[in-house]
Amino acid sequence: MTPLLQVEGVSKHYGAHLGCGDVTFTLWPGEVMGIVGESGSGKSTLLNCMAGHLAPDAGRVVFDTRMHGPRDTVTMTEAERRWLARTDWAFVHQNPRDGLRMNVSAGGNVGERLMAVGARHYGDIRAQAQDWLGRVEIDAGRMDERPRAFSGGMQQRLQIARNLVTGPRLVFMDEPTGGLDVSVQARLLDLLRGLVRKLGLSAVIVTHDLAVVRLLADRVMVMKDGRVVEQGLTDQVLDDPQHAYTQLLVSSVLQV
Amino acid sequence: MIEISDVGKRFVLHNQGGVVLPVMAGASLHVGRGECVALTGASGAGKSTLMRMIWGNYRCDEGSIRVAGLELCGAQARDVLALRRGTLGYVSQFLRVIPRVPALQIVAEPLLAQGIEEDAALMRARDLLARLNIPQRLWSISPTTFSGGEQQRVNIARGFIQDWPVMLLDEPTASLDAANRAVVLDLILEAKARGAAILGIFHDTGARDAVCDREVDMGAFLPGRAAA
Incomplete structure (x- = not known):
């Protein structure tokens, strides 16, 4: 099987400030990847680099296109990228507006x-x-x-x-349940989970909500200050976090 | 089907002064087809920790854990996911679900995830819920409001809906009344009869004696007891 998306060494700076640095991962068809981290950790920057909204300073974002197999979306023409964005990708913004x-x-x-x-x-x-x-x-x-x-x-x-x-085959989601109240969130999560399964979609979901990640994502990546500090199986990262920052994140969740 | 050798585990608590807690050393056991093995030992002996390492939500630091041929120590996430989809079933102690999803759907989900047709999956889910004495009027309701015993039975129905070759059972008979306990023990015996390899934690000694072939005392794998 060919990976749907391969991200290799993607970096993005805003002037001297690091947006995201040297991010590498592989997404397989049908897989849902979560990206967690606090505000400013670089998760949205990374998402935008993958979805072609931002041009990374370095690295490759290789997408398995229907017509021509794996292609680097960073170096393809703007027109090709737009066509992918209309046909193969979807982008769900935090704010529906x-x-x-x-x-x-x-x-x-x-x-x-x-x-x-x-x-x-x-x-x-x-x-x-x-x-x-x-x-x-x-x-x-x-x-x-x-x-x-x-x-x-x-x-x-x-x-x-x-x-x-x-x-589409790949859906990018930026805090899809962000501004919603809890009961509406649950309904939306259920809907998203059903759609992902029925349509065999792959997705990359950026969120700061660990509960969302646990319910939707197969794998998770934890970001801090633009770097990935830990990644792996969602329940392993949440139940047995290895990095100090992940341990802090997980232990900071309020119990209800 | 489950081969464990020289497995060790420690927790490093970075936010509490970097304390290192070794919790297991040299754990070894195996479970064959059609066999049910019980993990025993006092609370804190590492029974649940070992179960979680086999399920994969705890990382294996040293040694080797093989389930149906797959080495779990250092395994790729997607291999573990594939193992969970088709081979390895887990009945945990607690039910974790999306709030508004009905019980019937939750029970059917492992089959749906495998691509089995919805009608067939739901039919099997209904059979199991009925067998586990969950009243039909509750099937279309989310189990978040169910009693402890009802939640446990929904969890068991979900765990037994698929004929997993390997199963992990964490206290499957806890919080069940006698009638339901008997149903669960029957389910376990049926799984054994079709050749499933089962590893379980049973505090209920009667249940353990009824279904288990062997016991493994986890207390034997506590690291250097003098240190504690």
């Missing part, structure tokens, strides 16, 4: 992504959009409403539908 078009209806938000990859038949697009709204548990009757009329949890589910409708 960053990933949705707030002036377009819910159905339009989902349909737009289909049109971006060439769908033209209005009836088909609408039917697919409706199917996806159903899968993320948004009532079909609200298809023509704009997302600003939705609650935060619904907006986040709509963002997920918009991202997954084109059948």
Whole structure:
């Protein structure tokens, strides 16, 4: 089997300040990788380097493309990268407003992504959009409403539908449950887990919430000051942390 | 199916002055097909620690742990994940689930993760829940609100839904009444009969005598008792 994504020695500086340094890992098809660490640890920088939103200073991000096999996405042309972002990748932002078009209806938000990859038949697009709204548990009757009329949890589910409708193989998520209250979080986690399993998706999830990582991720990477201090099986890293910083993180979680 | 030799384990507590706690040394045992072996020893002897090292959520520092041919000391995460998907089952003491997922779905999940069709998986889940006397009206409810014994039985149903070649059981009969305890013991005997290798912790000596072929005293693997 070919790895879906190979990240090799990726570094990014902001001036003299290190964003993330020398990160290397391999993601296999169907695997979910969690990246944890406190604010400023470099996890979002790393995610953005992988998703092509930021150009790393050094390193390679090799993605197994459908057409041409493994290709370094750092050195490919902007147009190729954009095409991958529309077809093979999805990016779920922490704030749904960053990933949705707030002036377009819910159905339009989902349909737009289909049109971006060439769908033209209005009836088909609408039917697919409706199917996806159903899968993320948004009532079909609200298809023509704009997302600003939705609650935060619904907006986040709509963002997920918009991202997954084109059948991506790799989903990047930046704090997907960040701004949501606890009961909505649980519902979203359940939804994400089901989708990942049914569609065989691979995902990279950035979060500071260890409970989210435990429920969703097969493997986890712990970052501090731009460096990966520990990585491995999720339950091993959380139950038997080896690095001082991971031990501190795990022991700092409040028990309910 | 489980081969353990010279396994040692220590915990280093970096945030508590770097204290090093050696907890196990020279642990060795094996479990063959169709065999059930009990880990015994006082609390703190390392029974659960060894179980976790076999499951892989504790790292193995020294020695060798082989499960169905896979060396777990230093194994790649994806190999451990594959082992857990198809070969190694674990009934832990506590149920850890996403809050709103119904009991039936939780029990069926190991089969769904294997790609087995939803109808077949749910049917098997229903059979097991019924056998373990979980009232049908609870099947569609999340087990987070269940009693301790009910949660334990959901956990057991989930653990036995698949015919794992190797199983780890951590106190499977704790907090169960006599009738349910008998059902669980039957499940264990059935698993043995089909050739599963089982390693378990049973504080309930009656249960241990009923299903286990041998015992291994973990107290023998405590590192240098003089130091403690």
